[in-house]
Amino acid sequence: MNACAMRPAFNRDKIMHQIQCPWCGVRDEAEFQYKGDATVVRPADDADEAGFFRYVYLRDNPKGWHTEWWHHVAGCRQFVKVVRNTLTHEVAATGTPADTLQVPES
Amino acid sequence: MSVGGKRLAQGGAIDRDNTIDFTFDGVSYQGHPGDTLASALLANGVRLFGRSFKYHRPRGLLGIGFEEPNALVELRSGARTEANTRATGIEIFNGLVASSQNRFPSLGFDLLGVNQLFGRFFTAGFYYKTFMWPAAFWEPVYEKLIRRAAGLGTASRESDPDHYEHSHAHCDVLVVGAGPSGLMAALTAALTGARVMLLEDRAWVGGMLALEGQLIEGAPAEKWVDAVLHQLQSMDNVRVMTRTTAVGVYDHNVVVGLQRVADHIAVPGKGDPRQRLWILRAKQTVFTAGAIERPMLFGNNDLPGVMLASAVRGYVHRFGVTPGRLITIVTTNDDGYNTAFALHEAGEPVAAIVDARASAGELRLDPEALGIKVHRACLPVKAVGWQSVKGLVIENEQQQRTTIDCDCIAVSGGFNPDVNLYSQTGRSPVWNEAIAAFMPAEHRPGSQSAGACNGTYSLAECLSAGAACGAQAAAAAGFDKAPSGALPAVPATDTGTILAVWHGRSEGKVFVDLQNDVTAQDVTLAEQEGYVSVEHTKRYTTLGMATDQGKTSNVNGIAVLAAARGEAIQNVGTTRYRPPTVPVAIGAFAGHERGKNFQPFRKTAFHQWNVENGAVFVEAGQWLRARYYPLPGEDIMAALKREAKQVRESVGMCDVSTLGKIEIFGPDAAEFLNRLYINNWLKLPVGKARYGVMLREDGHVYDDGTTSRLGEDHFFMTTTTVNAAGVLAHMDYHSQVVWPELDVVFCSATEQWGGFALAGPNSRSVLQKALPGVDVSDEALPFMGVLSTSVDGMPVRIFRISFSGELAFEINVPWGYGVAAWERFFAAGEEHSIIAYGTEALTVLRIEKGHAAGQELDGRTTATDLGLGRMASKTKSFVGQPMSQRAGMIAADRPSLVGVKVVDSNDRLRGGAHLFDRADDVDSRGSMGWVTSVTDSPAMGRWIALAFLKNGSDNIGKRFYAHYPLKSEVVEVEVCSPHFFDPDGERLRG
Structure with a gap:
C-alpha cells in the first residue's frame, strides 16, 4: 500500500522551502499548514487522565530533527508526516501518516 | 581659494552631450545622464547634504554606494515622497525633486545645531537618562521633542500611487554582486549550462572595475566588463538583474532581491511596478558583494569634505567629478595611494598623503616622483573647519603636529568585506589580522563567498576566486561539465599591508557612527557603564542602527569597544546581521496585497441581491455579510428592531450562506460523527437533522451546528462561519491520523450550497407558495425534518431548523441558483410583507432565544457552562470527553x-x-x-x-x-x- 515508505530521502539541496507531498509531489511550503508534533499519539479512549494530559498538553521542543505534521491544506488536504530539522529547516523525509520515517542522527 | 567639488574637463561614464535638470532644497541644478544625485551635486559644488541625527551637525557625502550614512534625502514630492533615500544610489532624471532632511529651518542655518554645544547631555544612552522623569511627560512632551529633534525623513501621508509586485524565480547558481568576482563566477557557472542569476545593486555592472582605472588584458577594464556582460546577456540560461539588491538570505538558499524597476524615472511606465520583490530559490549561492571602506577615527571626522578614499576615486573615474580642489589622502594601507594617483592622473592637485605606516608596499607609481608630499608614520588628529573641511592636523611619532590645508580629506582605514549576507546564513564572521577585518569563515552548505567580500582584494585573485566558486557552485548544482574559457590576463599585484589604527591621539568629537551621531567617547562610556557585550553596546549607544545598519561604523565601533575592554577584537565579535541589507519600502513587502486586495473578499450566493437591496455589509473574516437593510432615513438600531419585529410577527429571509457546510459519505460516516460530537448520531433517521456540539480534545467547546442525515451513508454538516475551515481540518486530522480505519470521506460544500433562513409565523405559507406541489406540512416536514426536492429543475434542500425561535426553515440551493432562488421566495412572501434581515437582527433573535454563538463559544467554555451538558453521551467516547471530566472542568x-x-x-x-x-x-x-x-x-x-x-x-x-x-x-x-x-x-x- 505505502510505496511512499520506500521513497528515499530526496536530495536535500533541492528542497528550498518546499515539501514533498506523497500525493502531489514537491510543493511550496506556503501550501501547507503546520500541525505540530507527529510523535504524539492519541491514547485509547479508556486511557487515564494523565495519558490524555500528555497527549493534549505536553510537547518536546527538540533542537534538530523532529517528526511533524504538515497539512496540505492548499493541495490534497492530506496530513503529511515530515522529518524536519528545527535548526536548519532541512527536510530529510516525508510520508503518509502510516509511514515510519527514518530520523537522521542529529 | 575656491573649495568643493567640480566637474572635471573630461572622463567619466556620463553623457556630457545631454543635461538633466533637477532641484535640491529648492535650488535648480544640472547633471548628466549617468550621474547619481550625489555625483551631480558634488559636480555643482554642493558640500552640505544634511544635518546629523542628534547634534544637527553639518554633514556631507562620505561614500559612493549603499554604505552612505550621511547623504539621506527626501525624494520626490506629494504622494510619491520617499524619505531616507541615499543620494549615492539615486539616478537623476529630469524634474527630480530632492530635499535634505533633519534641518530646521534650513540646511545652512540650523537652530538645533546648538544641540552640539550641549553635547555632554547627548551621550550614550541619552534617551534612557534624559527623558525619564516625570513619567507624565513621556508622551505629551518628550516624545514630541525627540521626534522634532531627532527625526529622520518624513513619510508622505498620502497613499502611494504606485504599485509593487512580488515575483518568484528558481535558478541553479545565484551570484550576488556583479564586480570582477561576480562576473567571473556567473560566466564560469553559465558556461557549464547551469541556470544563473546575477544580481547587481547598481544600475551598471563591473563593481570596482567601473570605479577605477584598472587594466585587463592591456585595455581599460570596462572593455572586458562590457564583453562579459554581453556574453552573459546573450545566453538563454542567464539572467542579469541590475538595480537589484539582495536584501535577505534565508534557509535553503532562498534569497530575496529588491529590484528598483522605476526608481530612476519620474513615474513608472504603464503597467510597471515601482519596485519588484523577488523571492529567488537557488540551488547554490555565490556572494560577491565586495567590500566597504572603513572611515578613520579622528577629531571632527564628520565634517563635510571627509570622504572615503575609494569613493573619491570613484567619483573621479566614474562620474568625472572631483569632490575637492585640494585633497589630502589619509591611509593605513596601499590602496589609499591609488586615490592620489587617480587624482594626479586627472590633473588634480593632491595636498599630501598621510600614511599611518612607516613605509608603503609595492606601489604602481612613486608619489614623491609625482610631486606629492608623503607624511609617513603620521596619524590624523583633527579636521579643522566649521561648516566644511579647511584643513587637517596630523601628528608624527614624536608628537609633532603639522596642519595641512585642504578642502577634502580622503580616508582609508582599510576595507571591511561585506559579510552581511554570509552572516545572515547563520555563520559568524571571524577576525583576520592580515587584512584587519572580519571575514567569512566556514560557509553554510550551498553557499560561498568570492573576492573582496571574502577578503581577497587584488584583481587577479578576485577573478580566479570568482571563476573557482562559479565552477564549484555549478558542479554542486549538478553541472559538472568542465568549465571552459580562460581567465583574463591581469598583472598580479600585491595589495600590501595594513596597519590597523583605531582611535589615535585625536581631539574633539570623534564620530564612529555618523548616521546615529555615536562618538568613540560614547562607546567608551557605554563600556564603563557596564555595556560590555557588543549587542548591548549597540542598543545602548544606537551604534550601527538606523537605515545604514552600521555599514561604515560597526567595525570601528567594535575596535573602540575592544580597546575599552582591553581585549582583542576577535573576542568582542560582531553583532548579528539581519535582513534587510538595505532599507526596503513597506510597499515592496506588501506587494499587491494592499487596500481592497489585502485579502480576497468572499461574497455569498445572494450577494448581488443584497447589494441591489441596500444592504449594509460587515466583514466576517473574508466574508461580506449583510448586516442590516435600512429603509430610507433608518439608522442601524431602527433597522435591526424593525427587521427582528417583522420576523416575529410575519416572515423574513436571512442570508446564511457563510455557514460552513461539509458533505460526509461512507459506511462509517455515522460512527465518525459519533466520535466527533458529544451527542449520539448512530440512530439519527434518514431525513432528520440534529443539533451537535463538538469539543476540542482539551474538553472545551469547539463548535456547534446542525447536521442532517440525507442517506444511510450520507450526512450534511454545518459549522459556524468562523470555524468552517478549522472544523474541516479537525476532521481531516481525525480521519487520516487518529481513526484511519473508519471508512469515511468528506469535503467542504460551503461554496456549493447557498443558504438562507426563512423564519417567522408565515414562513410555511411562503415556502408552500414558492414550492407548489411539495408537501411542506408539519406532518411531512416536522421540526428537525429534512426534505430534498427540486422545483423547476432547481435542487432544493429544506431543513426545518430554527435559530430565531420562530417557525423557520433553512433553504439550501446550489450556489449558482442563489439570486434566482432568493427572488422566488421573496416574491412568494410579498403578501406577508416579507423582509430581508441581516446579521444584526439575527443576533437579536438568537439572544432572545438564548442561543450561544461566537461570544459564548470563546474556547474557554464547557458544554455544561453553556447549559448543553446533558447532551453529552455517557455511553460513548468522543473527542474531548476524557479531558472534559477533569476537576477544574466540572467544578x-x-x-x-x-x-x-x-x-x-x-x-x-x-x-x-x-x-x-x-x-x-x-x-x-x-x-x-x-x-x-x-x-x-x-x-x-x-x-x-x-x-x-x-x-x-x-x-x-x-x-x-x-x-x-x-x-x-x-x-x-x-x-x-x-x-x-x-x-x-x-x-x-x-
Whole structure:
C-alpha cells in the first residue's frame, strides 16, 4: 500500500522551502499548514487522565530533527508526516501518516 | 581659494552631450545622464547634504554606494515622497525633486545645531537618562521633542500611487554582486549550462572595475566588463538583474532581491511596478558583494569634505567629478595611494598623503616622483573647519603636529568585506589580522563567498576566486561539465599591508557612527557603564542602527569597544546581521496585497441581491455579510428592531450562506460523527437533522451546528462561519491520523450550497407558495425534518431548523441558483410583507432565544457552562470527553450561561461588563461573571444580555450590577433564564 515508505530521502539541496507531498509531489511550503508534533499519539479512549494530559498538553521542543505534521491544506488536504530539522529547516523525509520515517542522527 | 567639488574637463561614464535638470532644497541644478544625485551635486559644488541625527551637525557625502550614512534625502514630492533615500544610489532624471532632511529651518542655518554645544547631555544612552522623569511627560512632551529633534525623513501621508509586485524565480547558481568576482563566477557557472542569476545593486555592472582605472588584458577594464556582460546577456540560461539588491538570505538558499524597476524615472511606465520583490530559490549561492571602506577615527571626522578614499576615486573615474580642489589622502594601507594617483592622473592637485605606516608596499607609481608630499608614520588628529573641511592636523611619532590645508580629506582605514549576507546564513564572521577585518569563515552548505567580500582584494585573485566558486557552485548544482574559457590576463599585484589604527591621539568629537551621531567617547562610556557585550553596546549607544545598519561604523565601533575592554577584537565579535541589507519600502513587502486586495473578499450566493437591496455589509473574516437593510432615513438600531419585529410577527429571509457546510459519505460516516460530537448520531433517521456540539480534545467547546442525515451513508454538516475551515481540518486530522480505519470521506460544500433562513409565523405559507406541489406540512416536514426536492429543475434542500425561535426553515440551493432562488421566495412572501434581515437582527433573535454563538463559544467554555451538558453521551467516547471530566472542568462554581435584563428599562447593557453582587465597591470585590452578548430586545422591551455567572442557575431572580469601567457605568440587572422569549419553544414547532 505505502510505496511512499520506500521513497528515499530526496536530495536535500533541492528542497528550498518546499515539501514533498506523497500525493502531489514537491510543493511550496506556503501550501501547507503546520500541525505540530507527529510523535504524539492519541491514547485509547479508556486511557487515564494523565495519558490524555500528555497527549493534549505536553510537547518536546527538540533542537534538530523532529517528526511533524504538515497539512496540505492548499493541495490534497492530506496530513503529511515530515522529518524536519528545527535548526536548519532541512527536510530529510516525508510520508503518509502510516509511514515510519527514518530520523537522521542529529 | 575656491573649495568643493567640480566637474572635471573630461572622463567619466556620463553623457556630457545631454543635461538633466533637477532641484535640491529648492535650488535648480544640472547633471548628466549617468550621474547619481550625489555625483551631480558634488559636480555643482554642493558640500552640505544634511544635518546629523542628534547634534544637527553639518554633514556631507562620505561614500559612493549603499554604505552612505550621511547623504539621506527626501525624494520626490506629494504622494510619491520617499524619505531616507541615499543620494549615492539615486539616478537623476529630469524634474527630480530632492530635499535634505533633519534641518530646521534650513540646511545652512540650523537652530538645533546648538544641540552640539550641549553635547555632554547627548551621550550614550541619552534617551534612557534624559527623558525619564516625570513619567507624565513621556508622551505629551518628550516624545514630541525627540521626534522634532531627532527625526529622520518624513513619510508622505498620502497613499502611494504606485504599485509593487512580488515575483518568484528558481535558478541553479545565484551570484550576488556583479564586480570582477561576480562576473567571473556567473560566466564560469553559465558556461557549464547551469541556470544563473546575477544580481547587481547598481544600475551598471563591473563593481570596482567601473570605479577605477584598472587594466585587463592591456585595455581599460570596462572593455572586458562590457564583453562579459554581453556574453552573459546573450545566453538563454542567464539572467542579469541590475538595480537589484539582495536584501535577505534565508534557509535553503532562498534569497530575496529588491529590484528598483522605476526608481530612476519620474513615474513608472504603464503597467510597471515601482519596485519588484523577488523571492529567488537557488540551488547554490555565490556572494560577491565586495567590500566597504572603513572611515578613520579622528577629531571632527564628520565634517563635510571627509570622504572615503575609494569613493573619491570613484567619483573621479566614474562620474568625472572631483569632490575637492585640494585633497589630502589619509591611509593605513596601499590602496589609499591609488586615490592620489587617480587624482594626479586627472590633473588634480593632491595636498599630501598621510600614511599611518612607516613605509608603503609595492606601489604602481612613486608619489614623491609625482610631486606629492608623503607624511609617513603620521596619524590624523583633527579636521579643522566649521561648516566644511579647511584643513587637517596630523601628528608624527614624536608628537609633532603639522596642519595641512585642504578642502577634502580622503580616508582609508582599510576595507571591511561585506559579510552581511554570509552572516545572515547563520555563520559568524571571524577576525583576520592580515587584512584587519572580519571575514567569512566556514560557509553554510550551498553557499560561498568570492573576492573582496571574502577578503581577497587584488584583481587577479578576485577573478580566479570568482571563476573557482562559479565552477564549484555549478558542479554542486549538478553541472559538472568542465568549465571552459580562460581567465583574463591581469598583472598580479600585491595589495600590501595594513596597519590597523583605531582611535589615535585625536581631539574633539570623534564620530564612529555618523548616521546615529555615536562618538568613540560614547562607546567608551557605554563600556564603563557596564555595556560590555557588543549587542548591548549597540542598543545602548544606537551604534550601527538606523537605515545604514552600521555599514561604515560597526567595525570601528567594535575596535573602540575592544580597546575599552582591553581585549582583542576577535573576542568582542560582531553583532548579528539581519535582513534587510538595505532599507526596503513597506510597499515592496506588501506587494499587491494592499487596500481592497489585502485579502480576497468572499461574497455569498445572494450577494448581488443584497447589494441591489441596500444592504449594509460587515466583514466576517473574508466574508461580506449583510448586516442590516435600512429603509430610507433608518439608522442601524431602527433597522435591526424593525427587521427582528417583522420576523416575529410575519416572515423574513436571512442570508446564511457563510455557514460552513461539509458533505460526509461512507459506511462509517455515522460512527465518525459519533466520535466527533458529544451527542449520539448512530440512530439519527434518514431525513432528520440534529443539533451537535463538538469539543476540542482539551474538553472545551469547539463548535456547534446542525447536521442532517440525507442517506444511510450520507450526512450534511454545518459549522459556524468562523470555524468552517478549522472544523474541516479537525476532521481531516481525525480521519487520516487518529481513526484511519473508519471508512469515511468528506469535503467542504460551503461554496456549493447557498443558504438562507426563512423564519417567522408565515414562513410555511411562503415556502408552500414558492414550492407548489411539495408537501411542506408539519406532518411531512416536522421540526428537525429534512426534505430534498427540486422545483423547476432547481435542487432544493429544506431543513426545518430554527435559530430565531420562530417557525423557520433553512433553504439550501446550489450556489449558482442563489439570486434566482432568493427572488422566488421573496416574491412568494410579498403578501406577508416579507423582509430581508441581516446579521444584526439575527443576533437579536438568537439572544432572545438564548442561543450561544461566537461570544459564548470563546474556547474557554464547557458544554455544561453553556447549559448543553446533558447532551453529552455517557455511553460513548468522543473527542474531548476524557479531558472534559477533569476537576477544574466540572467544578460546581464555574460561571455558567444565564440571561440578564436591566431592571430599569431606561438602562442599557454593554458586552464585556462584569457582574458584581453590590453596586458600591466594585473595584475591590472579585467579579462574579461577565456579559457576553447584548441587545435592545424588541420582544422584551428592554436591554437583555447573555452572561456567564458563578453558580448561574442558583442566582436566577437575584439582582446584580453590571459594571462597565470604560464608561464608568453601573447598571442594576436581574438574572434570568437565557431563554427570554418563548422558553417552551411553542412557536418553532407551530
